[in-house]
Amino acid sequence: MQAISYAQYGGPDVLEVGERPRPPVAPGEVLIRVRSAAVNPVDWKLMAGYLDGMMQVFFPVVPGWDVAGVVEEVGLDTPEFEPGDEVFAYARKDFVHDGTFAEFCTVPARAVARRPAALSWDAAAALPLAGLTAYQALDRLDLSEDDTVLVHAAAGGVGVLGAQIALACGARVIGTASTGNHEFLRSLGVEPVSYGDGVVQRIRELAPSGVDVAVDFVGGVLDITRGVLAEGGRHGSIADDTVVQAGGHYMWVRPSGTDLQDLAELADAGRLTVPVERTFALDEVAEAFRLSQAGHVRGKLAIRVSG
Structure with missing residues (x-):
């Protein structure tokens, strides 16, 4: 699969575009075909090594914790979802390795919710972490x-x-x-x-x-x-x-499919909009990181992976 990754700590220049193995689907996980992901400051802070010692990191790292996409496959004992479901998630795991800036990512089912119909793929991807x-x-x-x-x-x-x-x-x-x-x-x-x-x-x-x-x-x-x-x-x-x-x-945010579903309901009720200032292609993540680092973004930056 195509993905963005980095093999060492550094700035946006350490990011590379290339082929990465498709991640295996563990019991209780879903494999998501990524439509959109989103940039958060924590992405480039992790890449810079600012959180070294807080989280276990396995290089090479595919960055990204926000995702919206379609369920491609489900792991064993995952009755909540099935292939074809449109979902979104805050995909943080207990370690840093396989993120969402890729064609596929895996997420524990407990962190996944149904995509709000009122939001575009980019807006849905921009909602979870923030x-x-x-x-x-x-x-x-x-x-x-x-x-x-x-x-x-x-x-x-x-x-x-x-x-x-x-x-x-x-x-x-x-x-x-x-x-x-x-x-x-x-x-x-x-x-x-x-x-x-x-x-x-x-x-x-x-x-x-x-x-x-x-x-x-x-x-x-x-x-x-x-x-x-x-x-x-x-x-x-x-x-x-x-x-x-x-x-x-x-406070530090926790993944929660239940809380995310509450946010989806607010969006579908017209009570929550997600401003997306700009959308980038997968091979433009370095540019998106630089814009995020500048600190003058209103709303969110999305990464369009497919569709």
């Missing part, structure tokens, strides 16, 4: 419809989904973003606030009593959270472990 990150973070913070929520980096790949999930729960959402993204956020129902000097005051003008929940999807914003959190408020971060010393939660 969507589950946002969904599980807000769930950990006991979000309710009575809450006013502050979403840091509300126009980013995770933040834009977190903002919509909070809105779907009935919460009021304030989101930090650059001025150029304000109209986009307003179209979703988010009350945008600009970054930079005076941000605490601007948030306080919208929420004089403070926010009930603050969720950080960017890092480096703990002082802002402290400045706007109401007494008894809850906060957490996916990017800053120092929140724990400040009474917050530091």
